[in-house]
Amino acid sequence: MSPGAPGSQARGRLLVVDDDLLQRTVIGKIGSKLGFQIVAVSSFEEASRLLRSQSFDGMTLDLSLGEHDGVELLRLIADCRLNALPIVIISGCEERILNSTRRVAEGLALTVADCLPKPLNLARLREALCLPHRDLTAAAADAAAPGIDRGRLALGLARNEFFVEFQPKVELLTGKVVGAEALARWRTPEFGVISPAAFIPLVEGFGLMPELTNVILSSAIAQSRTLIEKHPDLAIAVNVSGSLLSDLMLPERIEGMLRSEHVPARHLIVEVTESVAMSDVDRAIDILVRLRIKGVGAAIDDFGTGYSSLAALARFPFNELKIDGSFVKGCDTDPDMMKIVKGCVGLAKAFKMKVVAEGVENLATLASVREAGCDIGQGHLFAPSLVADRFEAWMTRRSEPTQSLSLGGRPVAVMM
Numbered sequence: 001m002s003p004g005a006p007g008s009q010a011r012g013r014l015l016v017v018d019d020d021l022l023q024r025t026v027i028g029k030i031g032s033k034l035g036f037q038i039v040a041v042s043s044f045e046e047a048s049r050l051l052r053s054q055s056f057d058g059m060t061l062d063l064s065l066g067e068h069d070g071v072e073l074l075r076l077i078a079d080c081r082l083n084a085l086p087i088v089i090i091s092g093c094e095e096r097i098l099n100s101t102r103r104v105a106e107g108l109a110l111t112v113a114d115c116l117p118k119p120l121n122l123a124r125l126r127e128a129l130c131l132p133h134r135d136l137t138a139a140a141a142d143a144a145a146p147g148i149d150r151g152r153l154a155l156g157l158a159r160n161e162f163f164v165e166f167q168p169k170v171e172l173l174t175g176k177v178v179g180a181e182a183l184a185r186w187r188t189p190e191f192g193v194i195s196p197a198a199f200i201p202l203v204e205g206f207g208l209m210p211e212l213t214n215v216i217l218s219s220a221i222a223q224s225r226t227l228i229e230k231h232p233d234l235a236i237a238v239n240v241s242g243s244l245l246s247d248l249m250l251p252e253r254i255e256g257m258l259r260s261e262h263v264p265a266r267h268l269i270v271e272v273t274e275s276v277a278m279s280d281v282d283r284a285i286d287i288l289v290r291l292r293i294k295g296v297g298a299a300i301d302d303f304g305t306g307y308s309s310l311a312a313l314a315r316f317p318f319n320e321l322k323i324d325g326s327f328v329k330g331c332d333t334d335p336d337m338m339k340i341v342k343g344c345v346g347l348a349k350a351f352k353m354k355v356v357a358e359g360v361e362n363l364a365t366l367a368s369v370r371e372a373g374c375d376i377g378q379g380h381l382f383a384p385s386l387v388a389d390r391f392e393a394w395m396t397r398r399s400e401p402t403q404s405l406s407l408g409g410r411p412v413a414v415m416m
Contacts, residue, residue: 012057014129016040017047017073018090019065023120027060030122034129044068048076056085058113058129063091063101071104078108086111088128092118099334148191148199150206157211162186164219165385166227166236168394169356169378172370177395179235179269180227181378182220183385184212209241214253221257221268223388228267231395237269237299242276246283251290265295269320273301274312285316292317299356303344313351321348323374325359331372332364338372345373 014036018024021042028038036058041047044065050056051073063070070089077085087110091098095117102115114128156162166180186194203212217238224236244250258265270291277284277300288298299320300312313321323344330337341357348355357369360379369377383394 011035011129013037013039013055015047015050015056015059017042017044017060017065017070018062019043020062023062023090026120026122027125030126031058031060031129034126036129044073047073051077051080051082058086058088060088060090060125060129063089063093063098071101074101074105074108074110077110083109084111086113088113088125089115090118090120091115096336099336102334148194148202150208153199153203153206153208154211156186156188157208157215160215161188162212162215163387164216164223165387166220166223166391167378167385168383168391169237169376170382172357172366172374172377176233177231177398178233178376179237180391181237181239181271181385182216182224184216185385204241207243210243210247213239213241213244217254218257221261221263224267225261225263227388227392228263230392235267235269235297237271237297239271239273239301240276242279245272245276245287246280248283248286250287251294251296254291254296255294266297269297269299271299271301271322274303277312277316281315289317292319302358310347313347318351318353320354320356321351322356322358322378325379328357328359328365328369328379329361332362332368338368341369341372341374349373 011034014031016024016027016031016038018027018040019042024040024042028040031038039050039054039056041050044067047065061070061073065073070091074087077083077087087105089098089101089105089112091101098115098117102112105112114124116124116128163185164182165185166182168177169179169181170176171178184196184200186196186199188194203209217240220236220238224234227236228234240250254268254270255265258268270288272284272288277288292298297320298316298318299322300316300318301322302324303321312318321344323341327337327340327344331341332338345355354376355374356376356378357365357372357374358378360366360369360377360381362381365379366377366381383391386394
């Protein structure tokens with residue numbers, strides 16, 4: 001164990017796990033110069049003992065640890081609920097193995113600072129150790145659900161506590177806003193705003209998803225009337241649950257909502273996940289075909305995350321494909337993810353479908369999805385979800401020349 005360099009900013013304790021003495025020494029010296037107190041170990045057993053008994057502010061992990069491997073240690077870190085511990089993964093394995101290891105760690109909800117191949121790029125290692133890392137503990141606390149039972153959810157529905165926010169969908173070629181996804185939100189007097197990550201599983205578990213979906217559908221259609229009057233090319237997308245997609249009266253109910261609000265059917269898109277579509281194929285096809293006949297659009301959401309993606313494309317009348325954000329977010333740095341995005345685009349184009357890239361968070365990802373041929377982008381680079389009046393104000397501001405960025409000579413609408 002060695003202290004940080006004199007006069008350097010204290011960064012806490014760095015656990016270095018590596019069975020190579022030279023590499024442990026090099027990493028330790030770099031960490032020490034950055035202000036870390038170094039704890040260096042050579043084995044899985046030593047590392048697991050320390051992780052169970054002591055606290056650390058960062059960790060470097062070589063995947064090869066003699067009889068054990070680093071993935072076993074990643075599982076132990078997850079089991080110990082050390083999700084906020086920033087980890088730099090190091091390996092001499094081929095790039096695809098290193099990329100897959102990152103996905104394992106992210107699947108365990110661990111904080112991956114970087115994945116570094118051997119021989120080590122020392123400048124990149126310094127950068128990874130210096131980066132501030134997202135506090136996953138705080139994020140998890142934000143998503144934690146208070147003690148809510150079915151009665152409280154039903155009361156929230158009755159009191160109109162659930163409301164809609166709109167996240168823009170931007171045409172990548174022109175920067176024009178062509179639509180928005182209507183997202184469910186819940187504000188309570190006693191708990192404040194409750195994260196969808198907390199309340200959606202509860203709604204599904206208590207069997208109240210049909211009621212919530214009806215509320216969101218009705219609210220989104222009602223609020224879209226004013227938006228469409230000012231922006232006549234706008235289309236609003238709403239997620240439809242599996243329980244509703246087995247209700248043969250759904251097309252008539254949606255048509256009634258549209259008629260009562262004087263909203264043309266072409267301004268609505270129903271989004272369904274692949275798993276929902278395939279749960280009762282005959283009924284789902286029946287409903288979606290009738291909605292398409294009426295002029296309503298249909299999108300397959302979270303494409304690629306299930307087991308029947310190709311069958312869903314072939315059997316259902318989708319005219320829009322949304323590539324899941326888990327593929328989009330890594331495509332600028334992970335060649336395998338980029339191949340998946342390009343493959344999805346190719347399939348969609350073969351079926352004459354528009355392609356939406358979800359989870360566009362930065363300019364590098366934007367450049368990648370444009371290169372892949374995606375038509376539309378959705379994500380925080382453009383804007384988070386907004387209540388209707390703020391969404392309208394955002395659309396007005398971003399139409400001004402000074403409120404957009406440029407990438408390759410093409411406009412990029414961003415939140416201002």
